[in-house]
Amino acid sequence: MDIDRIATQSQPYLLSLFRFITGLLLFHYGVAKLFKFPPVEMFSEVTPLSLWGVAGMFEFVLGGLLMIGLFTRLAAFILSGEMAFAYFIEHLPHSFFPIVNDGALAIVLCFACLFFTAAGSGPISVDAMRR
Incomplete structure (x- = not known):
């Protein structure tokens, strides 16, 4: 097997997978900060309008958009700045x-997230379906 050929063929799908997992991680932090699930001691005192709470809102909403691949470039750009x-x-x-x-x-x-700002969402995304 030619590893270069396999890597080239799988690259767009791995981009979509990488985007989903990155969004999932950010979404997970947003859920932990806003909804206290799972209970994490360092997020136990976070209130919605605190700096951490606002960060949690960004991570929850924009991480969710990143997971499904909707408005990927914009969401990723904002999340890159937030991070x-x-x-x-x-x-x-x-x-x-x-x-x-x-x-x-x-x-x-x-x-x-800066990479997704440049690379986009990949073929398995709402953005790709909208095109």
């Missing part, structure tokens, strides 16, 4: 090093 903001406000003040300040996930999600 960058989260890193600089919450993680960077604790340490310069992401492994120390627990900011690695925020960085990865920021750049994953």
Whole structure:
């Protein structure tokens, strides 16, 4: 088998899968912050109009849009900015090093969303059906 050929053929579908999983992770954080499920101690005091609560609303709504692939580029662009903001406000003040300040996930999600801003949603998405 030619790995390059297989990789090239599967690339659009892996893009859709990567978009779905990224959206699911963000959606999951939104649910935990807003609806306290699953119960996570660090989100137990989050109120809807706090900074974390507003972030949870972004993650819940835009993560859901990212999962289904609707308005992917716009949703991903906003989420990329939100993750960058989260890193600089919450993680960077604790340490310069992401492994120390627990900011690695925020960085990865920021750049994953930035990638979807450029790459789009892939073939398995509402955006693709709308075209």
